[in-house]
Amino acid sequence: xxEDNEVGFCNFARMISMKNNASGxxxxxxxxxxxxxxxxxxxxxxxxxxxxxxxxxxxxxLCSGYQILNKRFLILPTQxxxxxxxxxxxxxxxxxxxxxxxxxxxxxxxxxxxxxTLFNTFVPFLPNISSSQLWLQGVQAYSAPILEQxxxxxxxxxxLRINSGFGYENSEKVARIPNLxxxxxxxxxxKLLPNFQGSRLIVNSYRLPETCVIDFLxxxxxxxxYELLEFVHIRPSLANPQLNQVEILGQVDGKRxxxxxxxxxxxxxxxxYSRTIMKLFNYPHVIQTEIIQSLPLYDVVNMSLCSKNxxxxxxxxxxxxxxxxxxxxxxxxxxxxxxxQTNLEDSSFLTIKPFSDVQMVRVFTRYNLFGKEFWxxxxxxxExxxxxEEDDQSVIRFIHSHLxxxxxxxxxxxxxxxGYTIHLSFLPNISRSRIFIFDSEDVLxxxxxxxxxxxxxxxxxxxxxxxxxxxxxIPNLxxISSEIDMKLLLSDFHGSRLFVxxxxxxxxxxVVDFLRAWKSGEGYQQLEFVQILNVAPTFGPWVxxxxxxxxxxxxxxxxxxxxxxxxxYWKSLPTHDExxxxxxxxDQSAIQIIHFYLYNFLxxxxxxxxxxxxxxxxxxxxxxxxxxxINLGDKVHILEKFLELxxxxxxLSIHCGTGYENREIVGxxxxxxxxxSGIDMEFLFPNFQGSRLYVETSYLHKPSAVEFLRKWKSGEGYxxxxxxxxxxxxxxxxxxxxxxxxxxxxVDVKRIDNxxxxxxxxxxxxYVLGDQLSWLR
Amino acid sequence: MSSTEQGTSSAAPAExxxxxxxxxxxxxxxxxxxxxxxxxxxxxxxxxxxQHSALIHGMISNLGYTEEQAKANPFPFENIDGDILQMVVDxxxxxxxxxxxxxxxxxxxxxEKLFDLVLAVNYLEIKELLTYCCKQVAxxxxxxxxxxxxxxxxxxxDAEDEAAEKEAKKRAGKEAAGxxxxxAGDAK
Numbered sequence: 001x002x003e004d005n006e007v008g009f010c011n012f013a014r015m016i017s018m019k020n021n022a023s024g025x026x027x028x029x030x031x032x033x034x035x036x037x038x039x040x041x042x043x044x045x046x047x048x049x050x051x052x053x054x055x056x057x058x059x060x061x062l063c064s065g066y067q068i069l070n071k072r073f074l075i076l077p078t079q080x081x082x083x084x085x086x087x088x089x090x091x092x093x094x095x096x097x098x099x100x101x102x103x104x105x106x107x108x109x110x111x112x113x114x115x116x117t118l119f120n121t122f123v124p125f126l127p128n129i130s131s132s133q134l135w136l137q138g139v140q141a142y143s144a145p146i147l148e149q150x151x152x153x154x155x156x157x158x159x160l161r162i163n164s165g166f167g168y169e170n171s172e173k174v175a176r177i178p179n180l181x182x183x184x185x186x187x188x189x190x191k192l193l194p195n196f197q198g199s200r201l202i203v204n205s206y207r208l209p210e211t212c213v214i215d216f217l218x219x220x221x222x223x224x225x226y227e228l229l230e231f232v233h234i235r236p237s238l239a240n241p242q243l244n245q246v247e248i249l250g251q252v253d254g255k256r257x258x259x260x261x262x263x264x265x266x267x268x269x270x271x272x273y274s275r276t277i278m279k280l281f282n283y284p285h286v287i288q289t290e291i292i293q294s295l296p297l298y299d300v301v302n303m304s305l306c307s308k309n310x311x312x313x314x315x316x317x318x319x320x321x322x323x324x325x326x327x328x329x330x331x332x333x334x335x336x337x338x339x340x341q342t343n344l345e346d347s348s349f350l351t352i353k354p355f356s357d358v359q360m361v362r363v364f365t366r367y368n369l370f371g372k373e374f375w376x377x378x379x380x381x382x383e384x385x386x387x388x389e390e391d392d393q394s395v396i397r398f399i400h401s402h403l404x405x406x407x408x409x410x411x412x413x414x415x416x417x418x419g420y421t422i423h424l425s426f427l428p429n430i431s432r433s434r435i436f437i438f439d440s441e442d443v444l445x446x447x448x449x450x451x452x453x454x455x456x457x458x459x460x461x462x463x464x465x466x467x468x469x470x471x472x473x474i475p476n477l478x479x480i481s482s483e484i485d486m487k488l489l490l491s492d493f494h495g496s497r498l499f500v501x502x503x504x505x506x507x508x509x510x511v512v513d514f515l516r517a518w519k520s521g522e523g524y525q526q527l528e529f530v531q532i533l534n535v536a537p538t539f540g541p542w543v544x545x546x547x548x549x550x551x552x553x554x555x556x557x558x559x560x561x562x563x564x565x566x567x568x569y570w571k572s573l574p575t576h577d578e579x580x581x582x583x584x585x586x587d588q589s590a591i592q593i594i595h596f597y598l599y600n601f602l603x604x605x606x607x608x609x610x611x612x613x614x615x616x617x618x619x620x621x622x623x624x625x626x627x628x629x630i631n632l633g634d635k636v637h638i639l640e641k642f643l644e645l646x647x648x649x650x651x652l653s654i655h656c657g658t659g660y661e662n663r664e665i666v667g668x669x670x671x672x673x674x675x676x677s678g679i680d681m682e683f684l685f686p687n688f689q690g691s692r693l694y695v696e697t698s699y700l701h702k703p704s705a706v707e708f709l710r711k712w713k714s715g716e717g718y719x720x721x722x723x724x725x726x727x728x729x730x731x732x733x734x735x736x737x738x739x740x741x742x743x744x745x746x747v748d749v750k751r752i753d754n755x756x757x758x759x760x761x762x763x764x765x766x767y768v769l770g771d772q773l774s775w776l777r
Numbered sequence: 778m779s780s781t782e783q784g785t786s787s788a789a790p791a792e793x794x795x796x797x798x799x800x801x802x803x804x805x806x807x808x809x810x811x812x813x814x815x816x817x818x819x820x821x822x823x824x825x826x827x828q829h830s831a832l833i834h835g836m837i838s839n840l841g842y843t844e845e846q847a848k849a850n851p852f853p854f855e856n857i858d859g860d861i862l863q864m865v866v867d868x869x870x871x872x873x874x875x876x877x878x879x880x881x882x883x884x885x886x887x888x889e890k891l892f893d894l895v896l897a898v899n900y901l902e903i904k905e906l907l908t909y910c911c912k913q914v915a916x917x918x919x920x921x922x923x924x925x926x927x928x929x930x931x932x933x934x935d936a937e938d939e940a941a942e943k944e945a946k947k948r949a950g951k952e953a954a955g956x957x958x959x960x961a962g963d964a965k
Contacts, residue, residue: 277928277929277931278891278892278914278917278929278930278931279930279931280930280931280932281931281932282892283892283895283896284896284899286899287895287899287907287911290907290908290911291911291914291915292915293911294908294911294912294914294915295915295918295919296919299915299918299919299920302921302922302926303918303923303926305923306923306926306932307927307932307933307935307938308935308938309933309935309938310932365920367920368920368921368922368923368925371922371923373922378920
């Protein structure tokens with residue numbers, strides 16, 4: 001890969017990528033940058049009047065129009081959803097847009113296809129594609145003809161990854177691709193290997209005869225074939241580790257193939273270029289700063305290793321930027337996959353992954369990081385620099401030491417590990433941590449040995465735990481554990497904030513003693529906040545009698561909300577991935593105070609929306625809201641109160657709950673979406689005065705529907721109605737199905753179609769997904 | 778949109794060959810100005826294109842030149858090479874009246890020219906182009922090892938820094954001694 005192309009690849013790596021994901025939807029995605037993501041397309045078989053179908057959340061207000069482009073519908077993009085194209089023939093629609101995009105952006109860009117689905121393969125046959133990842137499954141698992149056709153259209157692929165499928169092993173077109181990645185349990189590797197003419201090959205397969213691999217490696221090593229081959233990674237499936245690597249390497253003098261030793265062909269991958277020399281210090285100071293600020297953070301840290309003076313120079317010149325970094329976070333969400341974030345980057349700025357987790361459409365390269373070379377995927381706008389390394393622990397220790405050395409002690413270093421693994425990086429100088437401990441009692445102890453000065457620690461434990469007294473010294477402590485010894489913890493706690501969630505029996509006397517000591521000032525002087533939750537009190541053997549405890553310690557004096565509710569909130573500073581959190585007893589008044597403040601500060605021109613999707617239902621009673629999505633449940637009376645406070649809704653989406661269909665205040669909302677099995681259309685239709693209506697219900701009152709359509713069509717009513725869609729919520733219940741053709745016959749629906757296009761575009765039509773599902777009929 | 782003419786700044790430039798920008802003439806005719814670099818080749822540039830340069834925009838904003846006056850008084854930028862000025866003029870014309878994209882792939886690929894271009898753009902105060910150029914310079918070291926970066930940007934090593942520091946101290950010491958001796962001589 002040429003250097004300039006590498007740079008270009010970073011910027012335009014997926015100029016167009018197309019995906020057919022498990023839901024059967026096809027995406028055309030233009031570019032990888034933030035700039036471009038708003039221009040994503042989403043191609044669907046058309047089924048309903050589109051602009052209404054697609055936008056049924058709060059963003060309806062942001063996107064109220066659609067355009068017809070050459071017999072296809074475009075739904076304009078919103079903040080949350082991409083540009084959507086609705087077309088009958090998805091293949092031709094994608095080809096149509098690809099043609100336009102290719103003629104617009106030109107051949108210099110990289111165009112790639114990403115096609116994956118759980119059931120049936122969808123491969124868009126497009127010209128000028130150079131990088132693809134295909135999942136070949138279902139009836140098209142025998143993939144030779146598909147690949148032949150696909151590669152005939154786009155013969156100049158530089159990278160192709162094929163997951164699943166078989167039958168293409170003898171394909172010359174496949175064998176000629178420079179970078180080929182094949183993962184399939186059923187391919188015949190012995191047919192594939194002899195034909196390969198590219199430069200990089202990765203094979204994951206069950207069927208991997210040792211003799212085949214040995215022959216291949218011998219031929220490569222001897223120089224009698226595979227002259228272009230630079231890199232090969234052959235791996236049997238973990239489920240069938242029949243390949244004896246030691247024996248193979250022994251037979252082919254394997255040391256020369258060992259990637260960890262110098263100087264195997266692996267290292268030929270890196271191509272050296274003639275360099276232009278340019279003295280940085282010859283530029284004016286302001287330009288030097290601009291140049292350095294253009295580099296990603298890891299390159300800046302990398303540069304700091306040039307010399308001591310240059311490191312100080314960088315610190316001086318980037319003081320404004322570096323001071324903004326106050327948080328570096330290490331997160332391990334899977335074993336062998338670690339992300340590093342700073343508050344400067346929108347996403348993770350560096351990840352460490354094993355080979356198996358890397359998307360093969362990304363190009364591998366050797367990359368120098370902090371003075372050490374790694375196999376990496378260069379960053380795109382969406383994906384950070386990815387280090388490909390099985391031993392992530394040593395890499396993360398290496399990186400942490402460099403980051404700590406460069407950014408110094410002023411920054412906060414935090415560690416987050418998730419609940420699916422005991423995997424945890426033991427790093428020094430970590431001050432904020434969230435760790436999960438499952439099967440080893442000394443993990444916490446060991447962790448604290450590395451980073452003893454914790455400012456905030458959240459521990460989740462699922463096992464019996466010996467109380468660790470160091471934990472009680474941590475200023476901000478969150479413990480979620482079924483078995484933590486609360487008596488000991490409460491008596492020893494020296495921090496300022498404590499949050500405990502436990503199933504453990506909490507001795508009432510301990511709580512009373514603790515509260516008394518705190519209240520009287522005999523102890524816990526620095527304590528500001530305590531919350532202890534008994535997570536399943538009704539199932540536990542013992543329940544805390546809160547009332548009795550509070551009585552004993554005269555708890556009312558602790559309740560500051562009677563004087564000034566603001567004092568009662570515990571603000572937790574926002575982190576990179578979590579917003580500012582306010583903990584308040586009375587959330588209704590808290591949210592009202594905040595909304596009132598924001599409304600006064602930002603003014604009435606802004607759109608204020610409410611999204612309340614919690615269960616059980618909760619509706620904050622706020623004024624001046626114009627767009628809402630509510631999980632209503634049984635709170636019909638609160639809905640009315642809410643709409644009285646915010647009567648100028650332009651969009652309202654109500655999920656669950658019924659009983660409001662005949663309320664005038666609901667019927668007046670211009671854009672109304674109602675989703676509940678019990679919605680009574682008989683009441684709703686006459687009441688509706690808005691312009692767009694979307695209903696998902698299990699019952700359509702046919703006479704009301706006919707009456708509605710007649711009136712709408714004839715102009716006797718519903719003048720302002722632009723679109724209506726009613727979907728059968730339980731579409732498998734045949735008894736609820738309406739014969740829509742007969743219904744449409746009764747109102748001569750063709751005359752409703754104002755575009756003169758086939759009426760199906762403009763009305764609901766039968767849409768079949770598989771054999772079982774159907775929409776309203 | 779622009780024309781390049783051979784000649785000196787003192788000579789009146791020939792009639793530019795450029796056609797009007799679009800068939801549909803704007804209500805107010807666009808005004809043009811003339812600039813030349815070290816090579817004295819005059820470039821005709823529209824006021825709209827020149828808006829990218831804060832320096833030139835500031836110069837022309839209150840001039841109110843007629844076409845003839847503008848022709849007769851091209852702006853001299855003697856510190857900018859002719860081919861570099863041509864690049865700048867081309868860029869300004871290409872981006873005239875358009876929002877500047879976050880990436881610009883039309884920058885010159887010749888890195889030898891890049892240094893001069895950066896200086897020229899900085900002098901002419903074309904902020905967007907300066908950002909692109911600086912990115913281009915930054916890309917030269919992206920993903921390189923510290924040794925390579927040191928080589929490309931000619932950054933001295935610790936040993937070289939120490940040696941330079943010693944040398945500077947020595948020189949400073951000598952100069953101080955010289956000054957003391959001179960002062961003593963003067964006193965005598």
